[in-house]
Amino acid sequence: MASSNGRTKRQRGEVETLPSGSLRVKVYAGVDPISGKRHYLTEVIPAGRTAAKEAEKARTRLLAQVDERRNPRTRATLDQLLDRWLEVADIEATTRMGYENKLNKHVRPTLGKLPVGRLDAETLESFYASLRRCRDWCGGKAFVTHRVKGEHTCTARCRPHVCKPLSPSSVRQIHWILSGALSRAVRWRWIAVNPAAQAEPPAPPHPDPQPPNPTDAARIITESWRDPDWGALVWLAMTTGARRGELAALRWHHLDLAAGVLTLRRSAYLDADGALQEKDTKTHQQRRVALDPETVAVLAELHARYVDRLAQLDATTDPADYVFSPEPDNSRGYRPDTITQRYGRLAKRLGIDSHIHALRHYSATELINAGVDVRTVAGRLGHGGGGTTTLRVYAAWLSESDQRAAGTLAARMPTRPTSPTSPSSPYRVIAEELREQIRAGRLKPGDPLPTVLDLATTHGVSVGTAHRAVASLTADGLINVARGRRATVAEQPEG
Template sequence: MTGHIRRRGKNSFELKFDAGRDPATGKRRIRYHSFKGGKRAAELELVRLVAEHDAGNSVDPSRVTVAEFFDRWDRDWASANVSPKTLERYRQIARLQIKPHVGNLAIQKLRPLHLADLYAKLGRGEKALAARSVGHVHRLIHRVLRHAAAWGVVTQNVAAHVQPPTVDETEISILTEDQIGRVLDHLQGRTLRPIVSLALVTGMRRGELLALRWKDADLDSGMITVARSLEQTKGSLRFKGPKTKHGRRKISIPPWMVAELRAHKARQQELRLRLGMGRAPDDSLVFAKWNGAPRAPHPVSQKFRMAMAALKIEGVTFHSLRHFHASALIASGMDVLTISRRLGHGSPVITLKTYGHLFSNTDARAAEIMQAAFAKARTE
């Protein structure tokens, strides 16, 4: 039996070995495992896996249940390749929405019909999930089964043959201009006001705002550099880089926002001096606790929800501020490529997929532009 290792990244390896021929099909069975650690440790782990298989201690794929494979995928791949926050969310989806329904089913007996039935069940009843949430379940199953197929546990990814529920466009809650005015007036003089204002004018994500440092905010040129994000898990907070190269970006801000940030910085410096902490260094956080420590994302969202409740504005979250930013740019007639870059999307396709229904509202503006263009041509 042969095997080899392939480096994926720093202290990350793919272990691969030949598990012999499948007695039923005659095809060669290749096993893949992910390993996090040094190269020598990866080599020893490969030796252990091969020895385990030779000794007959490996599990027969035909007996592996959906729940068992999810656990193995979690251990052998996800824990070494996805962020702690994403892994936490994957585990919650698996525990609450997947394992109770299809977890005991042998993974090789899983069929598209089982998944279609699962999605229908999740969307019914008093605790029905929104179509967007069912879509999250589908994407996780699809990702896990893709690995199951690559590792030779199943012959195909049956999730590829199932269409998740269509997301209703109304599920995206967008604040109106009148509501935005009420929100800003309500937050005037409160600690939440500057971060809400910056979210509105930049479309930055909550984690990106909370990771922003003063050295990332060039107030003289009115330019914000998005270089990292703050992530909260059950156990801790951590700063991380953007998921893609598009996540790192520069965003221009209007003069009124520059003035608001200058006032916020002055208040922050005044508080530090009163507490005997000295002036804040350039790498200090723009939106920090009184002692300069990071503000956790969840409490910020909770305070925003409380503000919305006080204003009797329903169905919006902190992320709705990002949606407002995108919708305002679309309504102004800005091109999708610029909007996509400003939002930090990996591709304009993502922007269109999320906000495509809003672009239809700009068609009247297109007609006005054509009218003006041809009117000018006729007069010249």
């Protein structure tokens, strides 16, 4: 093209004729930040009578994208973006491990080799739909799931693949991980728009906490107290709503039994190599939780047993020792997964569908049902919102509402077991009174027992204590209990 001064103006972009007769439009778009090579936008126009005109239109369109910075600056793949993003993202250790696990298991095998610039909302939504059908991305093809990799002799553990959908919450987590990485790619001008912002993730699941009911809570406390140290851990989980990692990292200097205050500063976790480590709490904030007198007594007894063990080992106490420990000298804390597994075995023995996190739900549910304001409950549980900022100051944690929360939950807790030499517990008094009425014939087979509420009112105890008395009679086979019906006296074997 000639300019007015006679010199030829260089045309941006070029059009090449391919052996097939098609035209390839090629426009320079800068240097690829990943490979360091020159990056071009290309488009192929099929051969035809109007091919030259269409090629010129394509050249103009691609040039406009470059000028307006709407073109991808790189041919980098999603794998390369994720690697780079994980290098610079400020993510705590356990969150990073969760991200990497989901990316390595679900994203990289299917989308990892796809250029970032070719990723769009349709591709992402199709990917999410496939995960909701089968987490293994089987594509509907039948195959055998082998128990080990490599050549081996198949056993009954090698079986046909059965599709298991990934939960909606997990798919949503994957969506937000990708959205974060792609948002950073936009900021780096690797791509012009974030396709994840245009894709629709699965709807958030409806909250469905499943805390133990009062009867099951009483049974859990009773069963856990076969080992008083383990029982104290379960008790503290119920009364404070502390997370398992926070309980595993708890040390004696975090307890002020005189003031009745527990400070939660650290949380235990397992690193990528399976080694036990500690970090800040989930919200990166320490919190102080008021303890009721009964919980203070539980922890005082736990400390006395700890002191006695060290005396037998000819060792001295150390405030930095762990409160809950599998070691006699409390020198090492529990692994969080050990707490989960031991509680799971306990619940399974009792025939209760429960997990350790459900004890947080129990604490929250009982407090809210008792009328404690949500702001205070959120503060006790260490939730990120709900007023925890105002509860950072020490005095705020000892506020009237927090003390009332501690006392309210204590009143709703089932009575903890005591040693055989201790005075009779209230639930035992109630249970023995009912046993006597059954033995004397004042309560005959088939007769309904007083309601739990009536028992609690008559004896001046909590509903949880009354529940525990009924659970004790049920375990002895003296009464029959059915959901939705009054407990009745069971038929007694003759002789």
